[in-house]
Amino acid sequence: MVDDTIGIILLVAGIILLAAELIHPGALLLIPASVLLMAGFLWIFLPNALLDSDSGIILIIVAAVAGALLEIPYYRWVAPVHAPMSTTVGTLVGQEGVIIAPVLPDTLRGKVRIGSEVWSARADVAIAPGTHVRVVGGSGVSVSVEVIASGSEPSGVPP
Known part of the structure; x- marks a missing residue:
């Protein structure tokens, strides 16, 4: 026993x-x-x-x-292997988004929604929330944006 x-x-x-x-x-x-x-x-x-x-x-x-x-x-x-789901600044260039927090020149306080992600935004001019913008560059975790002309509709942003 x-x-x-x-x-x-x-x-x-x-x-x-x-x-x-x-x-x-x-x-x-x-x-x-x-x-x-x-x-x-x-x-x-x-x-x-x-x-x-x-x-x-x-x-x-x-x-x-x-x-x-x-x-x-x-x-x-x-645990199947999946491709990493990371977005880099380089993949965002040319995409369009909407400003959700005011962008002020020379600061990173501004925020832009691109698709379902929110990024820190910077620009040479002040941009108000709700403005449609296009990503023109960036580095790290922030993107540089420019205002889209009012006559064109953003392609990557839901209404």
Whole structure:
């Protein structure tokens, strides 16, 4: 019975690691969980095989390899690779937006909404909120804008 206690502890530890991996994917706990589960089963059902022969060690290695082979597709399914969703100032040049906070010359307090993003805006002249503008350049996290002539409609801004 004492020998079974160690096996049960190994099984419980393996189950806890497996549950932790399922709750928080990406913690890389699937391999140690599979090794602990295999060791626990071996300890309970074949106690002599785990310690007294090479077959126990071989089964533990098989459990680790099986865990690794399951873990790789599991992580691809849980966390598929996507292209980064970052917008740079260079991709905004030519796009149009609406000023949502007053733009004053030589400051970065102005704000412009371009699509669904809000950027710090700067310009050579003061621009009031609600004015339609076009991005002409920028650096870092701010864009340089110019007022669009009142006769043209902005193309990238929802009404």
